[in-house]
Amino acid sequence: MFRMFALSVAFLATLGLTAPQAVAQSDKPTLTVYTYRAFAGKYGPGARVKERFEAACACTLDLVQTDDAGSLLARLKLEGKDTKADVVLGLDTNQTAEARAAGLVVPHGLDTAGLDLPVPWTDDSFIPFDWGWFAFVYDSDKLRNPPASFKAFVEAADGPKIIIQDPRTSTPGLGLMLWVQALYGDKAGDVWARLAPRIVTVTKGWSEAYGLFLKGEADMVLSYTTSPAYHVGVEKKTNYKAAIFPEGHYLQVEVAGLVKSSEKPDLARSFLRFVLSEAFQSAMPEGNWMYPAKVPQGGLPASFAGLDKPQKSLLLAPEVVRDGRRAWTDVWLGALRR
Amino acid sequence: MVPGLLALALVLGVVAAALAGLALAAGPSLPVVPWGYVGGVVAFSLWQALVSTILSLALGAGLALALARRTRFAGRTLLIAAMNLATVLPAIVVVFGVVTVFGRAGWLGEGMRALGFDMGSWLYGLPGILIAHVFFNAPLAARVFLAGLAAVPAEHWRLAAQLGMGPLAVFRFIDRPVLLREAPGLAGLVFLLCFTSFAVVLALGGGPRAATLEVSIYEALRFDVDFGRAGVLAALQIVLGLVLVLPILRLGTRAAEAAATGFVEARPDVEAVLPKVLDALVLALGTGLVLPPLAAVALSGARALATLAQPEVLASLATSVVVAIPAGALSVALALAFAGLTRRLRIARARPRAADAVSLAGLVILVMPPFTLAAGLFVVLRLVADPFALGLPLLALVNALMALPLVLRQVEPPLMLSAERYGHLAESLGIVGTDRLRLVDAPLLRRPVIVAFAAATALSLGDLGVAAFFGSGEFVTLPVLLHQRLGAYRMDEAASVALLLALLAFAFFILAQHFSGDGRAGDR
Incomplete structure (x- = not known):
């Protein structure tokens, strides 16, 4: 057994010597x-x-x-x-x-x-x-009447079930949090509280969320307005759409x-x-x-x-995001942990 | 003793170096930690980990007993290999598998709908977390329990048969002591695995209500780039995990084993009715939990099977194998050294507390958050070498350490048994060192070591690779390729990589079973 140990160490050492190194040509x-x-x-x-x-x-x-x-x-x-x-x-x-x-x-x-x-x-x-614009993507074969505005999206108590990403671990997740912040400011907590019952789950990253959506776990998933382009360009499927909200989309x-x-x-x-x-x-x-x-x-x-495009774009200044993110994340946590 | 101390120094050294690296990167100012939030998260983590552990051990014990009693039935070898597989798949693959079966539009839901019942959305929350954790850990528990049951001396069975023991008496006097002997160490391992589980808990937990400390650690590193906070939270997770697990390990009191003849005797409780019914139920439950998600992985992987012939898949396969095999071997070597040390402390030196501490140190890597491990090591390694050039060996080393707790769980018990049975004899004959390992320990160790090697190798195959977190991207392992495909919308192609990973791990376990002679009656 100790011979095995020695062999492994020797093998690892060899790998170290032969590992690819950036050699200037x-x-x-x-x-x-x-x-x-x-x-x-x-x-x-x-x-x-x-x-x-x-x-x-x-x-x-x-x-x-x-x-x-x-x-x-x-x-x-x-x-x-x-x-x-x-x-x-x-x-x-x-x-x-x-x-x-x-x-x-x-x-x-x-x-x-x-x-x-x-x-x-x-x-x-x-x-x-x-x-890119963040957007909620849905399957138009399954969801016939997607919400026509962010307001409608938030206020429909029996509206579509959604999957989002955690703003603490994922860029789109952070984007959505800032989107709500840009639209609602101090009222963001209320908006999250209203959305909470319809959030099926919050994932660590985009891949889990999009994968779960494709498996039919929710009606809509947070992604980009360009996501349908992949389905059109590579899979030749036209049923995936991004819901466009007139209030504006976060960038x-x-x-x-x-x-x-x-x-x-x-x-x-x-x-x-x-x-x-x-x-x-x-x-x-x-x-x-x-x-x-x-x-x-x-x-x-x-x-x-053929992609639908938002008319209005939202983007908070980098310094504003840096100074506010911690507090906004706490609001987000507070609303969704209830 | 010396190899054991070296292994101990390596494990503790890596963890300490990583924490020191973070402290170095953080600078002198004290980090701000959101204690209120952390308290809530810890409370939930403890709760879900506790329930997950109890369920995993209960089902694992049931499965082990059923498999010990039923040594011949169609598909037994397959079931055992499939169960082993569950332990080593990447979390994201298991999440997709579980959702395909138990999700809103999953097989179970659709089946029930066809029968006229709408189950609605019930998965997200504690149920989903528990299903995934039991899926991961019940097979692990079953494997360790089964190894323990297989090591029961033939004399016990002969005696039980002569005394005419019924199934309840057999359980009480023979099986229960074995299960109780293995349970504390196993519980500690499973508890820590669940306590630190991250992607599974978030995805199936339904949101930030269900989270572990790892989320905050990830956030600190990813968005805040606050190495100090990441370091403090990591230290908190390590201390909490170890403090909670130490009393569990202490629960383990065991009677020393007497020497055995090494004959094989059939269990006397195989024909009784109660065990038959119980075993059928447990096997059905275990199979129903483990096989469908694996089948889902296989089915979704079959859709883009052709993409497995692409050159980058073959290159990733080669990279993965080149990392995984030395990682598996190193892990087993480290575990043997560790277990040798704890055995010596426990028996020759009569220092059980010191032995417990060493066992605990073997688990330390489980509570070290992967991101902090990678970031901290990166800082320290940069002082002495180019981390780029160390890529593959570093990955193998970290994977070996990650697998160590699992391997230790399989290797420690037989090593103890061997000392209790043959220790005095070996000492009186003056058999020491490698001779002792070869002549005295090897017969009892052979099977667990081979299975543990397969498990460690498979685990390393499925690991995303924390060393790749800050790597240069020169090497793409199979899990990295899987995540690349997922991130590029190619869900079916990603699923085919998952299938390949599963098949590879499956092959390892089948080979391990073959070479260790498991399932062949009369061969031990």
Whole structure:
């Protein structure tokens, strides 16, 4: 048995020596971009982005993945000044205040005019690369009369059953909490109390919630207005719809920033310019299933053409979110724990 | 003694390093902790963990007795392997499986509706949590109890037959002591597993009413990036978990075993009516709880089976196996070293309290929240090496530690038995060290070790990999691929990865049963 122990240790040691290491190839500079796994992984736009950027930059683009956007920020904070990251790509506006306060990024100095964002963009540290509206998605074959407004959605006591995500563990969950906050302010607690009986369950992340919805556990699930595009584009199913509320929909804007400690700020800046270019932006819609920050010249893909669009967009300023989130989460908890 | 102390140092060292890493990252200011909320969460966690533990152990004991009495029936090997499978599947897969069977639009609900009963939505809340936890843990309990029952000396059975003991007397004088002997350690393990359960409790608990401390720890790391708060909450969870479990472990009083001849004797209570009825009921209940969710996993996985031929699936499969096999081996080696140490403390040194403390240390990794473990280790490792380069070995090491409590539960009892039965003889003959392990302990240990190795390997296969939390993304294991597919709307393709994981773990258990000779009458 102890021989087995020794063998295992030896085996582990060998693995350590042969583990893949980032070796700089020849004299080409390497640009290191930290991003989340869904972006860089097999089903995300990462591979296409890497190929297109490397074709023009005479450099190597190293996409380093973390589990999700949450661990992206944690990782940057843990590494501090020693981080290898030149660019961070995949935070959203709910995290930018924290990143700025921690001194992790420097102003990008780019011209952000001409963005196709539903809100004006004034952030000088981060550039947006894609965005989406949060929305409740439903199966139109099963739910014939979805609520026509947020008010109706809240007030119908026997309205549709919903599945949402926990704002403490999930980005969409946080988005919904901020959505209610933006619409109702001090009355948010009452709204949550009214919704509570119709919440089937609150999940840790988007995947559990969407999976449970597809299994028929609820009438509606919190997701994005772009979710139906996946069903249209890949599965050729048109029965999934997003309910559009005239009061407005809360936005998620995903951003990229130039890391302060980068030793290649010029190369990093050229990557940020690339992020707003046609080559990058055209990979967003059917790669990340979000709207591109700048619509490519060919327009949006066919799967996005039939999507319903909200008329009004809601987005709280990053600093407002940072200062209020704790208290709003307590209100949310208080209303749903009753 | 020395390997045991080394193993102890490794486990405690990793946990301490992780906490130190968090403290280092947090800086000097004291974190703000929402104590009121934490109190409510802890109260609920305790309640659900207590009920889950009682139900899991009760069903587990019933299943073990039924399987011990019924050594030949069609599908016994399959049932045991399927039960083992339940323990090692990723939480998200089990949630989907349970919902497919017991959910609003699930098999049970639809079946009842067809019969004219509408059950409505009853799953979310305590029922859902309990179903999932019993699904995970009753098979685990059954496995440990069954191993205990299998080690009952033949003399007991012969004596029972000669005395003409009825089924009740057999239970009272032979089975019950075995169950009571294993129960405390098992209860401690299951309690901690349920106390720290996270994704299952949230998804099936219906909302923030049902939550564990891990939610707050995750929040602290994810949105607040507050390492101090994460560290304090993690320390709280560790202390609470251990303080609660220590008295459970102390409950374990046991009479020393006498030497046995090693013959095999049939149980005398196999033909009685009462056990027959009971066993049929328990087997039906256990099968009804465990098999349908597994069948649901298999069925939904079958829809996109073709996607398993994609190169990234094969690459993930290779990565997973390369991590899981050394992790399983390391876990078993660590457990043997641990169990050797506790045995020595208990018997040779007569220090049962110290032995309890060491046993407890073997459980410590269970109460260490994965995210804090990953984040803390990351900080510490960065001081000495590049965590990128350590990816795979780190993953294997952490997985080995995660499986350690389960493996320990299987390896400790037979090692104790062997000392009680043959310890004096071995000492008088001067058999020590590895010779003792090889000559004296091995015959009793062989089966539990093989099964434990399979369990640890399978568990490692199904683990999302806390080391990947801050990893570089160079390696994609099967569970990571599963989550990638889920996150990209590809639910069917994700289900096929889940099926592959299940089949792989299933194969491990079938092989383990084959090589350990379980189910073959007369071979022990």
